[in-house]
Amino acid sequence: xxxxxxxxxxxxxxxxxxxxxxxxxxxxxxxxxxxxxxxxxxxxxxxxxxxxxxxxxxxxxxxxxxxxxxxxxxxxxxxxxxxxxxxxxxxxxxxxxxxxxxxxxxxxxxxxxxxxxxxxxxxxxxxxxxxxxxxxxxxxxxxxxxxxxxxxxxxxxxxxxxxxxxxxxxxxxxxxxxxxxxxxxxxxxxxxxxxxxxxxxxxxxxxxxxxxxxxxxxxxxxxxxxxxxxxxxxxxxxxxxxxxxxxxxxxxxxxxxxxxxxxxxxxx
Amino acid sequence: xxxxxxxxxxxxxxxxxxxxxxxxxxxxxxxxxxxxxxxxxxxxxxxxxxxxxxxxxxxxxxxx
Numbered sequence: 001x002x003x004x005x006x007x008x009x010x011x012x013x014x015x016x017x018x019x020x021x022x023x024x025x026x027x028x029x030x031x032x033x034x035x036x037x038x039x040x041x042x043x044x045x046x047x048x049x050x051x052x053x054x055x056x057x058x059x060x061x062x063x064x065x066x067x068x069x070x071x072x073x074x075x076x077x078x079x080x081x082x083x084x085x086x087x088x089x090x091x092x093x094x095x096x097x098x099x100x101x102x103x104x105x106x107x108x109x110x111x112x113x114x115x116x117x118x119x120x121x122x123x124x125x126x127x128x129x130x131x132x133x134x135x136x137x138x139x140x141x142x143x144x145x146x147x148x149x150x151x152x153x154x155x156x157x158x159x160x161x162x163x164x165x166x167x168x169x170x171x172x173x174x175x176x177x178x179x180x181x182x183x184x185x186x187x188x189x190x191x192x193x194x195x196x197x198x199x200x201x202x203x204x205x206x207x208x209x210x211x212x213x214x215x216x217x218x219x220x221x222x223x224x225x226x227x228x229x230x231x232x233x234x235x236x237x238x239x240x241x242x243x244x245x246x247x248x249x250x251x252x253x254x255x256x257x258x259x260x261x262x263x264x265x266x267x268x
Numbered sequence: 269x270x271x272x273x274x275x276x277x278x279x280x281x282x283x284x285x286x287x288x289x290x291x292x293x294x295x296x297x298x299x300x301x302x303x304x305x306x307x308x309x310x311x312x313x314x315x316x317x318x319x320x321x322x323x324x325x326x327x328x329x330x331x332x
Contacts, residue, residue: 053320
C-alpha cells in the first residue's frame, strides 16, 4: 500500500532526495545520503514516491515524444571559421595591404608631388634669373669697356687721319690744289656734308688767288691744324665722356668747323 | 493520466518540471535561466514531484 502522508517530511536530507534522483550529487554526498536512507525510513519512503513520479514522467515522455522527429536547426559552423580566418593577420594580407593604395592616399600623394615640382621650378627659375642678370651685368661692363677702347681708337684714328690730311695738303702743289678746288666746288653743291668735309679740307686753299696762294695755304694750314687739334681734343674729351662706336659725328663736327673757317677765309 | 497531472500543476512548478524532465537542464542551468537560487529550484522541483506523486497515487485509489 502506498502511503499518501508524505507532506509531513521534516528531514534535513529532504532537498538532497531530488539531487539524488537526478544524479546531481557528489560521490561523498551520495554515499552519505545512502547511509542516511538505511537509517531514515521517511526519507526512503519519500525517495520511492518521488522516484515513482519521475519514472512515470520519463515513461510518458518516451511514449508521447520519442516518435516525434528531431527538429535540427541548421547551424553554419563555417561562418565562425571564416570570421576567425578573416581575423587572422598573415604576412600575405599585410603585403596586399601594402600594395593596395586607396584613392584618397593616391590623390594626396599626387598633390604633394605637384607642389614639390612647382616649388622646385620656382626656386630654379629664381636662381636662373639671378645668374642671367649677373651675366648681363658682366656683358654690359665688357661692352662699355670695349666702347671706351673703341672710342680711344677712334680718337687715335682721327688724329692720324688729321695728320695725314695735313701732310697731304702740305705736299700738294698749286696745280693740284686748283684741280681739287674745281672738283670740290662742284662736289660742295652735290655731295653730302660728310663727303664735303674731306674735299673742303683739301680745298682749303682756293686756287683762284694764285699770288697769295702760298701764304693763304700756310695760314689756312695753321688754322686748320689748330682747328683739327681742337676738334681732336674735343672729340677725345667727348669720346672719353660718352663712348661712341663711330667717328661719324666727329667728322661732322670737323666739317662744320672747317666750313666756318672757309667762310671766314672767303670773306677775308 | 500523467498529462492531466502535469497540466494541473501550478505554472511555476510545471515550468520547473518541463525544464528538468523535457529539456534535460541541470539545476544550475534552471537557476541561471529563471534567475532564482539553486535551493529554490530544488525545493520547487521537490514540491512538484510530490504533487504529481499524490495525484498519480490518488487516482488509482479513487478508481479502486
